Amino acid sequence: MRALLFAFALMFVAAPALADDADAYYKQGLAYKQQGKVDDAIKALQSAVEKNPNHGMAWASLGNLFKTKGDIPKAVDAYEHAVTQIKKDPVLWSNLGMAYYRNKQVDKSLTALSTAAGLDPKSAEIRANLGTVKRQKGDNKGAIVDLEAATKLKPDDAAYWSNLGVAYRADKRMDDAIKALEKATTLAPNDPGFAFNLAVAYRWKVEKEPDFLTKTIAAYERATSLDPANQEAWFDLGHMYKLDHQNDKAIAALQKYLELSKGKDPASAKKAEEEIGAMGGDAKKPEPKKPEPKTPKAPKSK
Secondary structure (H helix, E strand, O other): OHHHHHHHHHHHHHHHHHHHHHHHHHHHHHHHHHOOOHHHHHHHHHHHHHHOOOOHHHHHHHHHHHHHHOOHHHHHHHHHHHHHHOOOOHHHHHHHHHHHHHOOOHHHHHHHHHHHHHHOOOOHHHHHHHHHHHHHOOOHHHHHHHHHHHHHHOOOOHHHHHHHHHHHHHOOOHHHHHHHHHHHHHHOOOOHHHHHHHHHHHHHHHOOOOOHHHHHHHHHHHHHHHOOOOHHHHHHHHHHHHHOOOHHHHHHHHHHHHHHHOOOOHHHHHHHHHHHHHOOOOOOOOOOOOOOOOOOOOOOOO
16 A cells, blocks of 8 residues: 555656656757757757647747748647647637648638637738638638738738738729739839739729720839749730730730740740731740850960
8 A cells, every 4th residue: 555655656746847847848949949049949849748748838839940940741730739738829820820821731721810810800910811811712702801901900011902902803803902902012112023913903904994004014014124034924014015006015025925934834825926926026936045165274284
C-alpha cells in the first residue's frame, strides 16, 4: 500500500515538472525568435509541446515560425493544435485560415476565417481576407459584403479597394467596380496590378460606351509602363489600339505580347498573329540574337 501511495506521489510531482520544462522551452524559443535564430526557436518550441502537448502559445508560435519559413503544411498542423487550446483568439483563427488558403484547403480556410470574423467583426484585415477567399470560391455577393466592410474599417488601404473592385466586376457591377478601382489607383498610383485591374474594368465598358476607349487606352498604357512584362496588358492594349484605328501601335503592342508570351498560350498567340497580319504587319517572331564571336585569348608567354 505504501509503495502504491509513493507511486501516486511521483505522478503528482512529475506533472508540474513537465509543465515547468515546457514553459522553460517556450521562453527559450521566444528568446531565439527575437534573436532571429528561427531554426533554434523551432527546436525549442517543439520541445515545449513534447513536454506539454496542450501548450497553446507554443503551438501558435510554432505556426508563425513555420509560416515564416514557408513550410505551410507544418504551419497548418501547429495552428490546428493551437486553436484547440486557445479557442477565442481571432488572430490565431485568421492565421489558420490563411495557412489553409495557402495550403489549397479553401473550404477549411473559409470556415476558419469566418470564425475569426465572428470573434472580431471590426478587423479590416480579417474581413478583407474572408472576402477575397469568398470571391475566389465564386461567392461574389458574400465577398462584396466583407470587402465593403474592410474598406469602411480601413479606407486608406488600396488593396482592399482593388479586391472590392474585382468583386464588383465579377458581379457585373461595372460602375461600382470602376469607382473602387479608381480609388485603389489614387491611393497607390504606382502599383501595376491595380492599374491593370482598372484598365480591364474600363475595357468592359467600351463595348456599350465607346467614349471609354480613350480612357481605356490610357489606362493600359499606364499598366504596361508600370509592368512592361505584363503580356496580358499588351494583348489587350493592342486590341484597344486597333479599335481606335491606331494600327501601327496595335501591331507593336501585339508583337510585344508575342515576344513575352513565347508560345505559352497558342490560341491567343494565333489570334494576335492573325490580327497583326490583317493590319498589314509581320507577325514573325524576332530571331534570337546570334552569339557574339569570342575574342581569341592571347597566348601565354613562356
